[in-house]
Amino acid sequence: MNINLDAYDAIVVGSGPNGFAAAILLQQQGLQTLLIEGADTVGGGMRTKEVTLPGFKHDICSAIHPMALASPFLSTLPLTEHGLQFVFAPNEVAHPLDTEDAVILHRDLDQTALALGKDSMTYSALFEPFVNQWEDLSRAVLGPLRIPRNALLMAKFGLKALPSAAMIAKSFQTTEAKALWAGLCAHGIQPLENLTTAAIGMMLGTVGHRFGWPIAVGGSQALADALASYFMAIGGEIQTDYWVDDIKQLPNHKVLLLDMTPKQVLSVKGLALRTGYRNQLKAYRQGLGVFKMDWALSEPIPFRNPEVMQSSTVHLGGTYEEIALAEYQTAQGRIPDAPYVLLSQQSLFDSTRAPAGKHTAWAYCHVPHGSTVDCTEIIENQIERFAPGFKDIIMAKHSFNTQQMESYNPNYVGGDINGGVMDLAQLYTRPSFSLTPYRTSNENVYMASSSTPPGGGVHGMCGFHAARIALEDHFKIKITL
Template sequence: MEKYDAIIVGSGPNGFAAAITLQQRGLKTLLLEGGTTIGGGMRSKALTLPGFLHDVCAAVHPMAMASPFFRSLPLEAYGLRFTYAPYEAAHPLDDTDTVFLKRDLAETANALEEDAPYYHELMSLVANEWEPLADDIMGPLRVPKNPILLAKFGLTAVQSADAVARRFKTKRAQALWGGMAAHGIQPLTNYTTAAIGMVLSGVGHRYGWPIPVGGSQAIADALAAYYKDLGGKIQTDFWLRDIKALPEHQVLVLDLTPRQLLAIDGLDLSSGYRQQLSRYRQGMGVFKIDWALSEPIPYRDRRCREASTVHLGNTYEEIAANEERTAKGEIVERPFVLLTQPSLFDASRAPDGKHTAWAYCHVPNGSLIDRTNAIEMQVERFAPGFRDVILERSTLNTREMEDYNPNYVGGDINGGIMDIFQLYTRPTRRLTPYRTSNKRVYICSSATPPGGGVHGMSGFHAAQTVLRDHFRDINS
């Protein structure tokens, strides 16, 4: 068997980021994937009818262009292209005009009328200073490179989304804000949920919310092609259960969540570290639907067809109340729904004249209750006649999400709740969270900072830690 400097397990964005970073430094690496295809949360499949291509998990990627790591890679040279909708997001309401997130910060703010000054103030720091901010936000706790900027961001970011919502005067501004913050998959009364809303909105103004042409699999395929060109090797259909099955290696980097680490034999983790992993907390899960459609979704406000993502939850109060109840284990009648419609902007996703859409709502972790009707009724609420254009649907409950990707424990697509107690101290309270108690084993999944999303920064920082610990001569 071949010998490797490092073996990386898991081919999600963080696994690829770790593997590429190490391979770029001249190390000999092997990337292992348990599934038959690479990609983790970046896979695309024909889930409904022939000719319809669906993204199994992530479809719109606000953090891909905002990621310092992804921006450093020549992925366009390996076939990756993004397309953009006229609006980054739309948020229809029952009794007032739809509110939109647009690439142009001033245009978005001005549409909020009396809330324009506060919205512009809230978003301008991220929108205008993202690159220096990202160095400090998208990594572990450490001495900041830009302390003044980080302090300005942190004064608001550490607060709850609810506290920020109370500063808006209009229903439309509050709703737009609530939809953004609810991407954090936790109660909006939690501290630091303001950070999620600020970052998602701010990078939307900075870079837009890109849709990969040909599906999210195109991101994984471009990463794989670049990694192989660097000399890296990939093996699929390899489920790691015992490290005795691995080729000889110096370092092991795991794009896995705490529960999976605890299930692997031979990692030689200390009892104290294992206890910390066992106390790691998961967040809410998701129930997801993919649709093959005979025509575009018939929104009451047709401008919603021009948005890459549509938030269906009505007012801030309704979204916040339903997220709070769901986090407590309740099944709500009108869940907050996140919906994307990529075929409107990428014709390769469906046959001529036909379309795809996907949506999910948050559910209690591990819930197996079918939410198809609840989600579709929320779409019907803002798009009467929606069910008449459905040709076929595919659904995934929390168990099926976890079967598809074991990192989604109980349907938790963020790799663990990202509240103030686990935002940076994940998965354990260690100064360098990518290290485990075994000096040759590292963790690089979304269970490490900066958490969930297709950005690769957890893998990048884990790999930098490996280089400092074991390959300092190469690193220098």
């Protein structure tokens, strides 16, 4: 497809949440900005397609969006005016156990804590300071390493976020509290014994209690479409179906921002990156992969506990010990028999997702990087474990292994949906050792992907900070949140 050859102030390549955030901020500041997407639709991980049967809409990657509401930038955009609607389930998260019990994360922190019995006060103390001061905290943690305005709050958060999930779990006495904590922390896609694995649990629990875990009506594509609509409304331009592998393909521009992982950046010709910087990108470490599944169902999943059916997200894996073992085995290059599974039934709360009376389900488990092992059976067995009869209601199914995920979206290198492992060594120094890791060795080129701080998630803050730095470097425009 031919591209508009007019000159631009800025070009952004990649239309995931970070690419959109970068392009929107640049356009808001008066820069004529072009957003380029290689696929035929915008969205990156925010795409919705009929992959099983006609009329069944499935989110390909991101499905639940707590960080979109919590984002200091995306939350400021008038996306409801551009068609975006969120719907909330009665419960934010459910974690069923082998008994008929289930641990529930409610928006109300006190309600959640009260149900944890002996761990009520411990749980409240873990989250309450940050739920109440999210605005200050978010500006500190959702960006590069820098001196925060509220240093005391950040220090308190760091004391709880920098340890391993395993260390924090020792403060809980009950099976229920430990299981809920494990389910939150395992979103980090690494062994729970690793340092900083408490950070993702702290973040997701905090925003769950502050904002909830919302579902975009019509699918994740609705969030991408709303961002596109707003971007074009303020004068931005979008070109889809245009893969960039050489900057000679691009119109004239002053700055270039890449919503790409290091592997992709290294493949683009003509970027004129210094050898030392290229070597840092080559040494960047990708994380574990995911095996993703979607189902068309004849009825809702028959969980033994009805509260699970009223939850936005379901964490399947049993006890803390079981989840910790599964994540450890995966990091050792093995496929666990009973994996940790993230699951959602969006059609229970959004009737646009499936024909009347029918339902969708979305799930994935963690697997070794680049694995091509078919995990359909172990995922379905794990669901059946907590919802006997699940397999009987399957009308059709679709799966992606890690290589298929990467083919669908090149940012998912080896099935890694976080843009690189988010461990202690790469939490802030991603993808290079710099206080401004969005800059590359080419002063006109910036990285704006989840391979920069604060990492994976539909928050757009990687793109926001990349654009913020570019604005200051080249246009003397200083942006503060």
